[in-house]
Amino acid sequence: MSLLLRNQLESIISLTDQEFEYILTHFTIKRVKKKSLLLQVGQQNVSKFFVIKGVLKSYYIDKNDKEHILQFAEPDWWITDYKAFFNETEATIYVESITDCELLSITKKDLEKLAKEFHKMEHFFRVKSNAGYVAAQERIITMLNLTVIERFEYFLKMYPNFIKKIPKYHIASYIGVSREMLSRMAKNVTNHTE
Amino acid sequence: MSLLLRNQLESIISLTDQEFEYILTHFTIKRVKKKSLLLQVGQQNVSKFFVIKGVLKSYYIDKNDKEHILQFAEPDWWITDYKAFFNETEATIYVESITDCELLSITKKDLEKLAKEFHKMEHFFRVKSNAGYVAAQERIITMLNLTVIERFEYFLKMYPNFIKKIPKYHIASYIGVSREMLSRMAKNVTNHTE
Numbered sequence: 001m002s003l004l005l006r007n008q009l010e011s012i013i014s015l016t017d018q019e020f021e022y023i024l025t026h027f028t029i030k031r032v033k034k035k036s037l038l039l040q041v042g043q044q045n046v047s048k049f050f051v052i053k054g055v056l057k058s059y060y061i062d063k064n065d066k067e068h069i070l071q072f073a074e075p076d077w078w079i080t081d082y083k084a085f086f087n088e089t090e091a092t093i094y095v096e097s098i099t100d101c102e103l104l105s106i107t108k109k110d111l112e113k114l115a116k117e118f119h120k121m122e123h124f125f126r127v128k129s130n131a132g133y134v135a136a137q138e139r140i141i142t143m144l145n146l147t148v149i150e151r152f153e154y155f156l157k158m159y160p161n162f163i164k165k166i167p168k169y170h171i172a173s174y175i176g177v178s179r180e181m182l183s184r185m186a187k188n189v190t191n192h193t194e
Numbered sequence: 195m196s197l198l199l200r201n202q203l204e205s206i207i208s209l210t211d212q213e214f215e216y217i218l219t220h221f222t223i224k225r226v227k228k229k230s231l232l233l234q235v236g237q238q239n240v241s242k243f244f245v246i247k248g249v250l251k252s253y254y255i256d257k258n259d260k261e262h263i264l265q266f267a268e269p270d271w272w273i274t275d276y277k278a279f280f281n282e283t284e285a286t287i288y289v290e291s292i293t294d295c296e297l298l299s300i301t302k303k304d305l306e307k308l309a310k311e312f313h314k315m316e317h318f319f320r321v322k323s324n325a326g327y328v329a330a331q332e333r334i335i336t337m338l339n340l341t342v343i344e345r346f347e348y349f350l351k352m353y354p355n356f357i358k359k360i361p362k363y364h365i366a367s368y369i370g371v372s373r374e375m376l377s378r379m380a381k382n383v384t385n386h387t388e
Contacts, residue, residue, distance in 0.1 A: 060335050068338040070331070082331050086324045093335075115320070119313040126309070126320035129327055130280045136330030137264070137276050141254050141287075143337045144262040144370065176338065 002027075004076055005050055005104055012127050013120040023121070026110040030103045038103070039081055039095035046091050047105045048080040049073075054101030055165055059173070060093045069174040072098075072159055072166070078128065098166050151175045152185050196221075198270055199244055199298055206321050207314040217315070220304040224297040232297070233275055233289035240285050241299045242274040243267075248295030249359055253367070254287045263368040266292075266353055266360070272322065292360050345369045346379045 005027070006020050015023070027050070032038065038049060038056070049056070051073050058070045058079055070093060073079035084091040085108055115122040135158075142154050152175055156163065162171070163186070172182040199221070200214050209217070221244070226232065232250065233240060243250070245267050252264045252273055264287060267273035278285040279302055309316040329352075336348050346369055350357065356365070357380065366376040 060338065068335075070334060070338075082324075083328045086328055115317065119316060122313060122316045122320060123309065126316060126323055129320055129323040130276075133323055133327040133330055134277045134280055136327060136334060139334055140264060140330060140337070141262075143334070144254065144256075144264075 002052075002104070004052055008050075008076055009124060012124050015120075019118070023114060023118075026114055027104040027106050030101075030105050032097050032101050032103070034097050034099050034101075036097045036101075037094060038097065039091050039093070041091055041094060043084075043091040045107065046081055046084040046088075047107050048078055048085055048111065049095070050104040050106070051075050051077050051079065052102040052104060054097060054099040054103075055162070056095060056097050056101060057170060058093050058095045067173055068176075069170060072162060072170075072174070074159075074161065074165075078132075082132070098170065148175060148177050148181065149185060152177075152182070196246075196298070198246055202244075202270055203318060206318050209314075213312070217308060217312075220308055221298040221300050224295075224299050226291050226295050226297070228291050228293050228295075230291045230295075231288060232291065233285050233287070235285055235288060237278075237285040239301065240275055240278040240282075241301050242272055242279055242305065243289070244298040244300070245269050245271050245273065246296040246298060248291060248293040248297075249356070250289060250291050250295060251364060252287050252289045261367055262370075263364060266356060266364070266368070268353070268355065268359070272326075276326070292364065342369060342371050342375065343379060346371075346376070 002024055005024070006015070009015055009020070009023070030038070030049070034054075039046060039058075041061075053075060056073045056079050058073075058081065060068045060070060062068065071079060079095055081091045081093045081095065083089065088108055111125065115125055142151055146154060155171060155175055168182055168186065169179050172179045175182065177185075196218055199218070200209070203209055203214070203217070224232070224243070228248075232243060233252075235255075247269060250267045250273055252267075252275065254262045254264060256262060265273060273289055275285045275287045275289065277283065278287075282302055305319065309319050336345055340348065349365060349369055362376055362380065363373050366373045369376065371379075
């Protein structure tokens with residue numbers, strides 16, 4: 001179960017069994033049903049989640065009650081409100097399970113403790129932060145520049161397994177189109193690629 | 195001149211004079227006139243720039259030759275093509291000086307060397323990466339959700355000194371509105387805040 005985390009750590013740094021066991025003691029296992037809120041607006045002490053099983057989304061609700069999806073996460077991905085987590089402020093977005101999920105949760109304090117105790121864990125978290133930064137930068141370019149069709153193709157590239165895993169209206173919210181528009185696009189693209 | 199860099203480093207970590215002098219040997223000073231390209235699409239071996247003097251922008255040119263501004267940078271800020279820098283791939287965006295600039299430039303290899311040699315430099319770069327990631331996430335929320343007026347107000351909050359420093363059409367490109375629209379907004383907001 002924690003093998004997924006170990007594999008991700010060891011894709012960047014090397015660890016002894018003892019080190020990994022010690023690192024793992026800083027995480028808490030969380031099992032939730034689908035449509036559970038892991039994080040809600042206004043919450044303090046925001047943790048970061050590593051996905052073992054299931055699919056989640058982070059989203060923002062605007063003043064017209066419209067949901068805008070920021071990120072999806074599947075096994076081997078991390079998800080949280082990064083701003084609230086890093087700045088130790090209250091959450092301004094929601095994190096919710098789309099399916100039943102199994103997660104490893106870590107607090108900011110424990111993440112900083114690991115980064116301080118092990119230079120290599122500091123390195124690991126820096127590499128992951130860089131990757132998150134790059135993905136966010138990519139998404140900005142996508143939003144600035146691409147047509148809805150291209151944004152859909154970007155979504156398929158970014159989350160190749162998702163189209164079959166999650167309800168289409170989540171994808172419509174991520175891309176910023178209506179469900180009807182998405183259904184038409186999905187048909188065209190799927191015909192095209194299959 | 196390098197005091198700005200030292201102050202930024204020491205806002206996060208502590209350094210002896212000897213350590214700072216050593217760190218500084220990994221940077222190269224660059225002085226460029228306004229409208230100089232520091233980075234262009236297709237370029238290999240992308241460096242990262244710390245701004246000592248002047249203002250720069252990073253931007254993307256779409257297939258209709260339209261420029262979309264991703265980021266501005268002023269003294270005490272960093273700027274590069276983060277994707278190309280971190281992944282050691284060729285640049286897909288431009289970085290250009292808006293005014294005459296003085297910069298400290300560091301290669302990926304030298305940044306990684308410093309991060310490896312000093313745990314505290316690894317920590318410094320992780321903290322900066324987190325901050326960049328958070329800012330990018332904020333910008334995505336802005337783009338998903340806000341009206342052009344709110345995007346302009348976000349710009350003013352993010353870059354409070356810029357409205358007087360750089361030509362208005364740069365700001366219009368960042369927000370994604372026409373110059374005429376921006377002039378009208380700037381008038382309203384300035385009347386409102388002064």
